[in-house]
Amino acid sequence: xxxxxxxxxxxxxxxxxxxxxxxxxxxxxxxxxxxxxxxxxxxxxxxxxxxxxxxxxxxxxxxxxxxxxxxxxxxxxxxxxxxxxxxxxxxxxxxxxxxxxxxxxxxxxxxxxxxxxxxxxxxxxxxxxxxxxxxxxxxxxxxxxxxxxxxxxxxxxxxxxxxxxxxxxxxxxxxxxxxxxxxxxxxxxxxxxxxxxxxxxxxxxxxxxxxxxxxxxxxxxxxxxxxxxxxxxxxxxxxxxxxxxxxxxxxxxxxxxxxxxxxxxxxxxxxxxxxxxxxxxxxxxxxxxxxxxxxxxxxxxxxxxxxxxxxxxxxxxxxxxxxxxxxxxxxxxxxxxxxxxxxxxxxxxxxxxxxxxxxxxxxxxxxxxxxxxxxxxxxxxxxxxxxxxxxxxxxxxxxxxxxxxxxxxxxxxxxxxxxxxxxxxxxxxxxxxxxxxxxxxxxxxx
Numbered sequence: 001x002x003x004x005x006x007x008x009x010x011x012x013x014x015x016x017x018x019x020x021x022x023x024x025x026x027x028x029x030x031x032x033x034x035x036x037x038x039x040x041x042x043x044x045x046x047x048x049x050x051x052x053x054x055x056x057x058x059x060x061x062x063x064x065x066x067x068x069x070x071x072x073x074x075x076x077x078x079x080x081x082x083x084x085x086x087x088x089x090x091x092x093x094x095x096x097x098x099x100x101x102x103x104x105x106x107x108x109x110x111x112x113x114x115x116x117x118x119x120x121x122x123x124x125x126x127x128x129x130x131x132x133x134x135x136x137x138x139x140x141x142x143x144x145x146x147x148x149x150x151x152x153x154x155x156x157x158x159x160x161x162x163x164x165x166x167x168x169x170x171x172x173x174x175x176x177x178x179x180x181x182x183x184x185x186x187x188x189x190x191x192x193x194x195x196x197x198x199x200x201x202x203x204x205x206x207x208x209x210x211x212x213x214x215x216x217x218x219x220x221x222x223x224x225x226x227x228x229x230x231x232x233x234x235x236x237x238x239x240x241x242x243x244x245x246x247x248x249x250x251x252x253x254x255x256x257x258x259x260x261x262x263x264x265x266x267x268x269x270x271x272x273x274x275x276x277x278x279x280x281x282x283x284x285x286x287x288x289x290x291x292x293x294x295x296x297x298x299x300x301x302x303x304x305x306x307x308x309x310x311x312x313x314x315x316x317x318x319x320x321x322x323x324x325x326x327x328x329x330x331x332x333x334x335x336x337x338x339x340x341x342x343x344x345x346x347x348x349x350x351x352x353x354x355x356x357x358x359x360x361x362x363x364x365x366x367x368x369x370x371x372x373x374x375x376x377x378x379x380x381x382x383x384x385x386x387x388x389x390x391x392x393x394x395x396x397x398x399x400x401x402x403x404x405x406x407x408x409x410x411x412x413x414x415x416x417x418x419x420x421x422x423x424x425x426x427x428x429x430x431x432x433x434x435x436x437x438x439x440x441x442x443x444x445x446x
Contacts, residue, residue: 050445051415054430055094058438060087067439069427071122071140073097074439077129086120086129088143091430094441100143102129102136123155123162126208133190137211147211150190154225156233156248161205161214163235163248165189165225167198186222197222203237205251215251219244224270226277228292236277236292238270243277243295257295262286273317274326274343287319289329301329311353312340315384316364323348325365333367345388346406347371349379358390361404370409376402380426387446389414389426399424401431403446414444 060067061078068075074089084102089095121128126146127138136148153162167188175185175193185193201223205215219239228234233248238259245255259267262281269280277292285303290296303319310318317324318341322331335341335350339359342349347361347370358373373379376390388404390411398418402411414431417424421434431442 048446049412049414050443052443053417054092054441054443056435056438056440057089057094057096057432060437060439066423067425067432067434068120069425069430069432070120071127072427072429073122074430074432074441075120075127076439077118077120084118084129084131086127086138086143088127088140089439091432091441092443098143100138100145102131102138103134103145103148121155123208124160126160128153128155128162128208137208146209149211151206152189153206153208154227154235156227156235157229157231159233159249160208161233161248162208163225163227164204164206165223166202166204167222168200168202169194169198170196201239203235203246205235205248214249217244217246217251221266226270226272228272229275230293236270236272238267238277238279240266243270243279243290245293245295255293255295257290257297273315276317276326278317287329289326298327299329309337310335310339310341311337312342314341315343316341316348323364323367332365333362335367343384344379344382345386345404345408347404349373349388351379361388361409371404371411373411377422378424380424382426383428386428389431391422391424393422399433401426401444403444405446412446414446415442417442 060076072091074091076087078085085099086102087099088097090097119130122140125140127140129136129138133152134148134150135153137146138144139146151164153164155162169188173194173196175195183195185195186197187193198221201219201221203217203223203225204213206212207214219237221240224238226236228236228245234254235246235248237244237246242256242258244253246252247254259279263283265283267279268282271278272292275292277290277295279288286300287303288300289298291298310321317326321334321337323333323335324330325332338353340351340353345361348364350359350362351357352359356378358376358379360369360373361371362368363370373390376392378391380389380391382389385406387406390402392400394400398416399422400416401414403414404411417433417440419433419435419440424431424433429443431444433440
């Protein structure tokens with residue numbers, strides 16, 4: 001932005017001649033920038049950033065399950081004896097909304113009094129609490145239990161419909177776990193192992209408010225189910241002989257294409273990365289990519305014996321230690337084995353798999369470093385398409401936070417939270433950190 005001072009009198013030629021040339025300021029300016037970059041860990045303060053402490057929540061018990069932010073709310077989960085309690089908290093201003101007791105899930109170990117891992121997701125008027133293979137739907141407004149079922153629910157990009165998968169196996173093929181016999185195993189939706197592939201798989205769309213089935217598809221054999229990107233909400237099904245895209249609300253077939261066998265075997269895997277539907281074969285080892293909207297075949301790559309594997313690869317197209325070009329499937333760049341790769345803020349976030357420390361943001365197509373993240377302690381979980389929030393432990397001074405916006409390369413300093421705990425979570429507008437027996441809440445805007 002250029003500022004024109006209308007009251008300033010133009011300086012005389014003599015005054016201009018006496019002013020030192022611009023190069024005299026350059027070294028001092030570079031030194032100042034270096035000091036700022038070192039002090040802020042590469043982040044630069046921005047006048048447009050709003051950082052505001054909203055208040056405290058609690059006391060809360062978050063020792064067992066981390067705090068979870070979803071739908072502009074904070075959820076905490078605590079256990080009391082054989083009971084699970086979910087509490088919803090408003091963030092601005094901070095206050096408790098409701099507490100609900102959730103039925104025991106299949107992950108509860110009665111002999112040891114232990115619960116399984118719990119996730120909380122909000123979709124419209126419903127809060128889904130999932131533990132193992134059990135899902136309970138709560139009314140988002142008051143916390144009342146709407147329904148509970150031994151199913152795993154896949155959420156779509158929007159709408160009030162979720163997707164569940166039920167695999168039907170031939171009687172007598174349940175695996176005897178005490179035997180320890182080798183061989184391939186196939187698992188039911190409730191986690192029971194079988195020695196043969198399912199004879200039928202039912203994919204059902206369920207109303208998230210009532211839990212009732214609104215549509216059913218029955219592709220043969222084993223299938224994988226993934227939510228499709230974009231609108232309207234849709235689901236991609238990889239079956240043994242075809243690839244389907246179904247309307248998430250009605251189950252109507254939007255697109256379909258046949259999948260060939262290789263050496264008498266159908267596909268072994270199916271997944272979605274970005275705008276691609278990926279189908280994998282084992283013999284030969286081959287990856288085939290389809291446009292996830294039209295299901296048009298785009299490319300195939302035969303995968304050679306890799307000299308290693310990336311430790312973790314989430315929403316990034318990987319093959320061995322290579323990151324692949326989504327347009328062609330060709331190797332675009334390579335990385336190390338002790339690396340986790342995740343799509344974040346329009347780039348690829350690289351973290352150390354042994355420590356979880358963020359290393360850098362890389363260009364997805366070239367691997368070029370676009371933002372150096374060394375010096376920061378954690379990249380907080382978040383929306384792959386949203387801002388990347390970073391945390392740094394400053395000792396007695398608390399925790400510092402910065403952000404990288406999608407499509408940008410610079411770190412934007414958000415602010416500092418005077419808390420000792422590094423247990424923090426963030427969404428698109430709020431940041432929450434454990435503070436003793438309670439939680440401190442901040443709002444930010446970039």
